[in-house]
Amino acid sequence: MENKNKTAYYNMIVNTYIYLRLVSIPGHQGALGISKPHDVLGPWQIFGVEFVLTFLVVFTIFATLDANKRSMGSDSLSIGIAYLRV
Numbered sequence: 001m002e003n004k005n006k007t008a009y010y011n012m013i014v015n016t017y018i019y020l021r022l023v024s025i026p027g028h029q030g031a032l033g034i035s036k037p038h039d040v041l042g043p044w045q046i047f048g049v050e051f052v053l054t055f056l057v058v059f060t061i062f063a064t065l066d067a068n069k070r071s072m073g074s075d076s077l078s079i080g081i082a083y084l085r086v
């Protein structure tokens with residue numbers, strides 16, 4: 001890798017780290033990217049919530065990949081909205 005590319009790569013890593021530290025809530029940085037259920041939920045309730053949310057995402061993906069449907073817009077937008085809702 002050229003020296004110029006290495007510098008750009010390291011700058012990108014440092015800038016990403018700084019950005020994530022600035023936009024995340026203090027005290028919650030260690031829990032980024034994990035599913036952490038609420039303490040009052042039981043194991044079956046947690047399973048039920050995860051099951052329903054996973055079903056919604058998978059159903060949306062299957063609905064957008066259906067060859068017989070009429071396109072109502074951007075398929076990627078509908079999948080993205082499903083992830084935002086979950």
